[in-house]
Amino acid sequence: MTIATETPTSARVPGAKVRILETATALFYGDGIRTVGVDRLIGESVVTKATFYKHYGSKDRLIVDYITLKHETARQQFESIVESADSAEGALRAIVAAIVAEIARPGFRGCAFINAAAEFPDPNHPVRAIVVSHRDWYTSALADLLTAVGHPMPGDAADEFLLARDGAMTGGYGGDPIAASAALQRAADRVIRAAVAR
Incomplete structure (x- = not known):
């Protein structure tokens, strides 16, 4: 047989x-x-x-499906990291590590959502709506983790975290990826320490 x-x-x-x-x-x-x-x-x-x-x-429908898939993939990865972590602080640090790994990946070309927003400047375009929705979800998910670690201002801290991530993704592609990653780690560490030091 x-x-x-x-x-x-x-x-x-x-x-x-x-x-x-x-x-x-x-x-x-x-x-x-x-x-x-x-x-x-x-x-x-x-x-x-x-x-x-x-x-x-049409290509337009494919573009919407592409950016929607990017959101769904990012969400699944984020949720997987959170589920695997032993604490909210561990999840935040693992998210930073995942961003650093992404910046170091061959073929890295920055944040797909920032790139898409730059290509579609009309705020009413469906792609921009998905980008805004993605960023709202991401900020809210970070704020939930920061609330769990006891940050006194989790919403503001989530905004700072996301801004540091945006800068690292852009700087990692357009400039020095090692310096950008190190700056992200420092910024994220300050945000996290503001909570755990309380």
Whole structure:
């Protein structure tokens, strides 16, 4: 009796809709949303034009799905870190470590949400709405952790934490990633110590 050792091709190859979104995610983050055209998305996704339009209808809908996926992924990662930590302080420090690791990752190109906001300056554009919603969620989630560690002003501290993260992500891409990461760690440590020192 022969035991099959390979997964059938149909199980290994993602469906066309998933493949298009995965391709868009890599290209939009790596090269910029506006610079990537539909023909390139179709070619690199290895789908037909009809298949692309059947699943997404337009590049605009794909862009919204891309930034929505970025939010969902970030949220899942954040929640996973919090669930794995032994305390709220441990979770905050683990979040900083995850940001530092992201900045050091090959192909890092800054924060996907800041990049998207820069490409879509109209505050009424659906992409901007998702970016604002993401940042509101992120600030609220940080404030919850800072409340749990006893920070006297968790909302303000969450704003400071997020601003330090934004600066590190931008500085890590546009400048010296080591210096940016070290600055983030110092800023986050000050925010956390303001709570645990009480």
